[in-house]
Amino acid sequence: MGTPTEPGIVATGMAFGERHDVPATAADYVPDPETVTALGYDAYHRAAPGVTATDLAARAAREALENADVTVADLDLIVVGNSDVPDYLGWDPSAAVARSLGAHGTPTVLFTQACAAWSPALDHAAGAMALSPGVDTVLVVLVNVVSEAHSNRMDFNGCVASDGAVAAVVRRGHPRLRRLSSAQFTNPEYADLFRIEYGGAAVPLPPPGRGLRDVSPMASVYRHFGRDPERFQAFMKEITGRLADVVDEALARAGRDRSELTRLIHLNDNQQTFRAVADAVGLPLARTNAELARSLGHMGAADQLVCLWRHIEAGELALGDLVALTGVASPGMHWFCTIVEV
Structure with missing residues (x-):
């Protein structure tokens, strides 16, 4: 059974890069494209030139807020997980996302545990609700945009890396999509x-x-x-x-x-x-x-x-x-x- 602080997801929003076909583009990334096509991927998404992780994250966040019928002023906390190289060094993407949304004064937190950042981000939202009675509505934003200057999206860890973001409005006591x-x-x-x-x-x-x-x-x-x-x-x-x-x-x-x-x-x-x-x-x-x-x-x-x-x-x-x-x-x-x- 749920507790009063148990959070549920009200709505989500998403933003992806441009869709590309794996078999048609594998040779652009590796000398032996058969090794990539054998992984079983049909497609991936690649952010257009000039589109940053912050851009995709903010786009997904706006869609989630709209789908949840929530305004930025309703947010008590913004949690961002960025799983690739950040846009800049010495810089906090969570604050940059908040600025893009116009969330002035709203606390933000950043998680950078690569592709696992989603789990501690959700944990932090749940923990904030459990510890702070005033935290009722949290925006969790998760984004990945491959820095192709640092790594090869088709020759890194056995996956074909893709660019996309998802945001979720999480609310205390919401009865659906409860994090147990x-x-x-x-x-x-x-x-x-x-x-x-x-x-x-x-x-x-x-x-x-x-x-x-x-x-x-x-x-x-x-x-x-x-x-x-x-x-x-x-x-x-x-x-x-x-x-x-x-x-x-x-x-x-x-x-x-x-x-x-x-x-x-x-x-x-x-x-x-x-x-x-x-x-x-x-x-x-x-x-x-x-x-x-x-x-x-x-x-x-x-x-x-x-x-x-x-x-x-x-x-x-x-x-x-x-x-x-x-x-x-x-x-x-x-x-x-x-x-x-x-």
Whole structure:
């Protein structure tokens, strides 16, 4: 049963980059496009030149406010999750989004845990409501715009990265799309996996003759495991095994179990990973967001809420259904699960 502080999602808004076909453009990103098309993606979205993450985030936020019949003045808190390189250094995207919305004086918070930022962002909204009686309405905005100067959207982590944003108006005690619980696990042994070597404070510039993207994150992963196939396979099994663990932990915290799950919504990963995730959690592949992932691409921290709303719009989720939102953030490395009751 819900408590008075338990938040529910009133409405969402979305903003995507321009849609592009994966098979038609893979050769623009990699020398062997077959390796990309084998991942199972049909399309991805790419922000037009000059369109920033802040632009997409603000566009999604305005749509969410309109859909919820809420004004900026009604907001008690704005929480932003930005899963890629920010527009600028020494700069707070959450404040920039608030400025775009005209939310002067409204507190803002920023989460940057890569593609897992959605989960702590929702947790923070719930925690603010639990701790502060005056916090009743929170805007949660999640955005991903790939910095192609820093990484290759088709050759980074086994996904085809995509540009998009989703915003959700979350209200205390709202009876629909209630956030029931969450769980997470971090294995710090993998803190350096997938890191971008150049452009940060440790190594601001690449060596002469090299570019920001001249180090392959996947090559770094293989080196971490000593190019040992057995160690790498054990790592892949750990990814799905730990995911099943956080699902069970989050369900237990909500007083539920796997038998009650209607659907699992994972990050928009490749199709092979989706099959492994479905097997690990014990759900048919058809009860995941695998098909949506094909046409959307991996929108970083926006994946889970985008797909949740798409499944609702398609009539694939009904009142009372239990959904596990899951993700793995390769920088870290972190596993997350949030349980939502439709």
